[in-house]
Amino acid sequence: xxIAVPERTAALTLGPxxxxxxxxxxxxxxxxxxxxxxxxxxxxxxxxxxxxxxFFEPHYEAVIERLTAAGKTVVLSTLAEVMIPLDRRMxxxxxxxxxxxxxxxxxxxLYHLRGRPHHVGPFMNVYNEATAAALARDxxxxxxxxxxxxxxxLRALCEQTRGLGVSVEVQVFGRASLALSARCYxxxxxxxxxxxxRFVCEEDPDGLELRTLDGEPFLTVNGIQTLSRAYLxxxxxxxxxxxxxxxxxxxxxxxxxxxxxxxxxxxALDQRLSPDEATVRLAALLPDSSxxxxxxxxxxxxxxxxxxxxx
Amino acid sequence: xSNGLTHPELVCPAGTxxxxxxxxxxxxxxxxxxxxxxxxxxxxxxxxxxxEELGAAVRHAHAxxxxxxxxVNTFPPAGRFALWRDALDxxxxxxxxxxxxxxxxxxxxxxxxxxxLRLHLSVQAGASSPEAIRYYCDRFGIKRVVLPRILTVAExxxxxxxxxxxxxxxxxxxxxxxxEGRCSLTNYVTGVSTNMDGVCSPAADVHYEEDAERNLTIKxxxxxxxxxxGGQGAGYPTICKGRYLCGPRNDPYxxxxxxxxxxxxxxxxxxxxxxxxxxxxxxxxxxxAYVTAVVGAFRRAVDDVLAGREPPLADLIALTxxxxxxxxxxGGKAWR
Numbered sequence: 001x002x003i004a005v006p007e008r009t010a011a012l013t014l015g016p017x018x019x020x021x022x023x024x025x026x027x028x029x030x031x032x033x034x035x036x037x038x039x040x041x042x043x044x045x046x047x048x049x050x051x052x053x054x055f056f057e058p059h060y061e062a063v064i065e066r067l068t069a070a071g072k073t074v075v076l077s078t079l080a081e082v083m084i085p086l087d088r089r090m091x092x093x094x095x096x097x098x099x100x101x102x103x104x105x106x107x108x109x110l111y112h113l114r115g116r117p118h119h120v121g122p123f124m125n126v127y128n129e130a131t132a133a134a135l136a137r138d139x140x141x142x143x144x145x146x147x148x149x150x151x152x153x154l155r156a157l158c159e160q161t162r163g164l165g166v167s168v169e170v171q172v173f174g175r176a177s178l179a180l181s182a183r184c185y186x187x188x189x190x191x192x193x194x195x196x197x198r199f200v201c202e203e204d205p206d207g208l209e210l211r212t213l214d215g216e217p218f219l220t221v222n223g224i225q226t227l228s229r230a231y232l233x234x235x236x237x238x239x240x241x242x243x244x245x246x247x248x249x250x251x252x253x254x255x256x257x258x259x260x261x262x263x264x265x266x267x268a269l270d271q272r273l274s275p276d277e278a279t280v281r282l283a284a285l286l287p288d289s290s291x292x293x294x295x296x297x298x299x300x301x302x303x304x305x306x307x308x309x310x311x
Numbered sequence: 312x313s314n315g316l317t318h319p320e321l322v323c324p325a326g327t328x329x330x331x332x333x334x335x336x337x338x339x340x341x342x343x344x345x346x347x348x349x350x351x352x353x354x355x356x357x358x359x360x361x362x363e364e365l366g367a368a369v370r371h372a373h374a375x376x377x378x379x380x381x382x383v384n385t386f387p388p389a390g391r392f393a394l395w396r397d398a399l400d401x402x403x404x405x406x407x408x409x410x411x412x413x414x415x416x417x418x419x420x421x422x423x424x425x426x427x428l429r430l431h432l433s434v435q436a437g438a439s440s441p442e443a444i445r446y447y448c449d450r451f452g453i454k455r456v457v458l459p460r461i462l463t464v465a466e467x468x469x470x471x472x473x474x475x476x477x478x479x480x481x482x483x484x485x486x487x488x489x490x491e492g493r494c495s496l497t498n499y500v501t502g503v504s505t506n507m508d509g510v511c512s513p514a515a516d517v518h519y520e521e522d523a524e525r526n527l528t529i530k531x532x533x534x535x536x537x538x539x540x541g542g543q544g545a546g547y548p549t550i551c552k553g554r555y556l557c558g559p560r561n562d563p564y565x566x567x568x569x570x571x572x573x574x575x576x577x578x579x580x581x582x583x584x585x586x587x588x589x590x591x592x593x594x595x596x597x598x599x600a601y602v603t604a605v606v607g608a609f610r611r612a613v614d615d616v617l618a619g620r621e622p623p624l625a626d627l628i629a630l631t632x633x634x635x636x637x638x639x640x641x642g643g644k645a646w647r
Binding site: 081082083084087088091092106107108110111112114119123125126127128129130131132133134135138146147148149150152153154155156157160161164176178179180181182183185188191193194195199204209210211212213214215216219221226228294295298299300301302 | 387461488536
């Protein structure tokens with residue numbers, strides 16, 4: 001098996017679309033990414049709900065072809081929570097793809113992928129070098145780490161995995177995944193259950209806003225997933241992350257102009273745009289939204305600390 | 312064997328040495344506990360064991376034919392792994408019967424350094440499918456999996472037939488709504504991580520504010536997570552049991568779950584028939600009196616089920632949080 005893993009520094013990855021977009025919109029989004037976005041790797045695949053997957057699967061082939069033709073590395077991301085037979089079959093068939101890299105987001109995928117090169121996604125709990133080393137022995141060659149890891153742990157993990165021949169990725173843009181559940185909270189908000197949901201999550205292409213009783217925007221519901229309301233933004237931290245040895249930077253898709261988001265991050269990585277200017281331009285794409293980077297500084301994740309250093 | 316059912320092990324919580332003795336006296340087959348640091352998922356002030364207390368606990372339990380399980384079930388952040396390694400070294404040294412692990416690195420260290428040490432897979436590992444469980448069994452020699460509280464009894468039975476290890480299932484206590492080991496809501500609000508620090512909704516960050524009408528506003532850090540009218544009772548506040556507003560509804564609602572406790576006592580025979588080897592009671596943060604009452608009631612209930620008698624369960628309802636209980640996911644898929 002030949003899988004080309006790009007050896008560039010400071011690569012951009014587009015994470016999988018986490019939300020239930022209309023299938024045509026989903027396909028056209030990736031076509032535009034292929035044609036216009038300065039990203040190196042693109043992850044596709046339904047990672048939240050196996051019920052949604054049949055809408056997107058008919059478009060996989062065309063999307064993979066277009067992205068590959070544009071020079072992007074395509075990675076298939078597996079379901080983050082695997083319980084019922086449908087989930088299990090989906091993970092098994094995705095992992096059976098031998099001509100394309102797979103990103104494992106759950107132990108079931110690890111089971112299928114053992115012994116061959118694969119990526120490990122942000123839904124797997126890779127918190128330390130011992131976990132990374134154990135997974136690397138089974139073929140893991142790339143880790144996208146969970147968003148709650150603070151700078152101190154990112155630094156230590158990068159240092160202590162240097163000899164393993166693996167690369168490390170960190171999410172730098174998009175709402176941060178905070179929790180998974182067996183229960184669908186989209187269905188619950190509408191008085192339905194997971195089995196009777198009638199795909200009500202499609203009404204919220206960036207997720208459903210939860211506000212506190214004081215009206216403050218707080219969390220985002222996306223089916224079984226709960227995300228931050230604030231957009232994770234580590235543009236100020238890109239330099240420090242690179243100096244630690246983080247090689248890839250993940251942008252998590254939203255309905256805002258993701259080509260522009262990728263262009264802003266590419267320019268910031270290439271020192272053609274200052275972090276402050278980058279944040280101003282990102283904010284212009286996301287009116288009425290806020291940014292957060294607290295996890296990185298071991299502060300409440302929802303907070304935004306401007307111009308800080310992790311120390 | 313009696314009544315065609317295998318004798319299940321009753322696994323009981325011990326937050327303190329006193330609670331451990333109470334659980335053993337009340338009929339626990341095994342007790343589980345943690346050290347006084349972030350290596351376990353109930354890292355609360357005033358709770359847990361020093362290494363010396365743990366050694367004494369093992370001697371006491373073994374003298375009474377009970378087992379001691381040590382929870383080392385959090386996720387060490389890089390740079391801090393030594394603390395978790397020390398916990399495993401201690402467990403092996405003092406004769407702990409099994410260590411409950413979640414982190415792959417921790418499991419790998421234990422399996423390689425102490426091949427004779429029995430490993431249980433914590434619910435915090437979130438292994439919810441036969442393939443995920445088989446991964447941990449093949450890779451680290453896991454002997455028992457603690458199943459997430461998100462599976463129905465029928466699903467547990469199906470998993471049992473497809474895995475090479477024992478099953479432990481929660482039957483009573485606090486029910487978290489999020490998949491265990493996969494929730495950073497507390498860290499999002501407080502800066503303390505459930506996975507890395509072993510704390511969910513730290514008491515130091517919980518605040519109650521009462522207004523003139525005796526309405527109580529409950530906050531975690533600066534975030535309002537519920538508001539209740541005068542005189543109404545409330546369970547311990549966590550983000551996943553709070554009330555919120557969202558687009559399609561104008562009324563505050565429990566976006567994730569009502570403040571209920573898990574009580575599967577009525578499903579005990581079904582669980583045992585489904586292949587569950589061990590029945591787990593949550594509550595290391597609870598008092599010795601609570602442990603005595605719950606463990607005693609479950610001891611009688613399990614013995615009644617095995618003898619073919621109808622177990623009386625009314626006393627357990629009085630002990631559940633907010634006096635409301637649920638069979639959670641175990642009862643059926645409509646819960647989801």
